[in-house]
Amino acid sequence: MLNVHSAGKVPYQEAFPLKSKTHYEKIQLIVLVIFDIVKVILIVLVKIFVLPISVWFRRGPKSISGKNALITGGANGIGKAIALELAQCGCNIIIADIDKAASERTLELLQKFNVKSLSYSIDVSDSEKVEDLKEYVEKSIGSVDILVNNAGLMPLASLREGNSIDIKRIVDVNLNSNFWTIRTFLPRMLKRKTGHIVQIASMSALHPIPGAIVYTATKYAVTGLMLGLEEELRQENHENGIDFTTVYPYFVSTRLDLMNILNLRFPAISAQVTAKETVKGIINRKRRVVIPYCDAFLSGFFRNLPYYVQCLVRDFILREPESRIIKDPFVYVS
Template sequence: MLQVKVHTEEGSTKNFSRSVFLEVLFVIVDFVKVLCYAVPILAMHIFRTFIPPKLKDVSGQTVLITGGGNGLGRALALNFASRGCNVVVVDIDLAAAEQTCAELRRNRVDAYAYRVDVSSYEQVEALAIDLHKNVGPVDILVNNAALVYFDFLHNTSVEMANRTIDINIKSHVWTTKVFLEKMMERKRGHIVAISSMSGMYAFPWAVVYSTSKYAVNGFMAAVTEQLRLQGYGDHIQTTCVCPYYIATRKDIVEFLKKPRFKLLTTEHTARVIIEGILRNEVILAIPPFFDLGVRFMQLFPVKIQQLVRDYIIREYELNSS
């Protein structure tokens, strides 16, 4: 009996070793496959960096922009209208949305103003029903509405934290949920999220805001992969935009008394975003070298990243009072 047991254990060990060997071998084969597929893709990516693809024509398409009554949303609406797009302006401030629409109609396009709290699923769902009935399908969804809030976590009220999360995260989920189904039926559409550089690089003086933007980046990455796995990757495009600080409001400019880098203008940011959308860019950092810098910095230990924050980003010089 003892001899049989020994032989059994030896056989199990050999089978286990063989199984591990085969598993490692299959992983190596799969890795070689990935390299073979990746080389031409990487070569094309480098080529497109220097020679960007032609911008796609979106004239006649319907664009919905949340938070389109003011600031960056308004600039995006005007830019889309200049390209012949019909625009749906959604904002909590109906007067601002209507004023933007009045400007858009000068480009001889259709413009519609809606007052919607995009953090409410019920209101977003009602908006989608009304649009599909009275306007038609949405071709490009731009989730731009956001609450910008700078403060350390211990100074942040529960009410402000909840509101920031509701507007900055839930609105993306709700609008994408209600409009994606029709895009899938038509096998056509483009979903855009206006996130922030703080969704790639944590802002210590805006803890809740930065957290919300990290969530947006993760949400868009998951949606992009979902569409690819379901066979819609070539039909429904996604773009996640991560800009540096934009000089859209006086309080932001006053808070950032000594920014390490020059603030972006609304007009420049809107133009770069539109061009990125029309090139079907999946991730769009503004300025583009910030994305590379952040990714490179994250390769190093946290202590080295903190040295970069102290001596290159110079976070201590910002007004964090």
């Protein structure tokens, strides 16, 4: 089997021509598939029958008091609000952020909650630095119980704007950093059979944002990352004890420079509301948290409309063309 470094260096060999199935093999496949469909239907019917009984025995909200929560990009904005909300619930907080001064200010705010808190200055897109972060955290406070992947850059720019270095930076922070943090902290969670991975995605993963294509692509990607990882662990029988939550907030009022250039038809939501709903989702083991909740139904309904109707909604109800009128064509927001 070739590895990822062999592409183009080892002669390409075509696969053997596909062998046509006989009529008997085709009928056999159809019968097996029908059998499996019937089996699934029966299992679903049994689940529906026992559902009223299982409700009495299902797991309730979990306690997160005393748990160690690591928040990337936790010094400002959504990450800061989540850190404060988790601390209020009794979690020990680790802030991993490139902004050292802001991290120190957030640590001061955390002192009133009587929990352990520490910060680590880091560029989470650097995989080696993430490994160093793990060693520091485990020596200082113990294993990470809740990993909140929040760090991100939001450029209000088309794919045609900026340059290759800009695009690479966005992908490194918004997507690749999540690979490094999960690869680093998940093994210990699996070993301990407990843990929670939280991904701050965006409404743009449900409703793509024109004029922020690279950002939107990364949010679609982290959604796929979480879905794929959860299913992989389920099939490996590792899912018990490991929870996954992906959060899809609408535009969040964080940095002043961002809010000054946006021209939204509908009002943004606050970082505090986003944090409260996120933590509520963690406690209740929700796989998906959409903020505001009604957007989950609206985005699903929107995607099933004919394309020309979607365009009319974008132009006359959401007024997206108007919201794209900005002074600076390439603004970064972390």
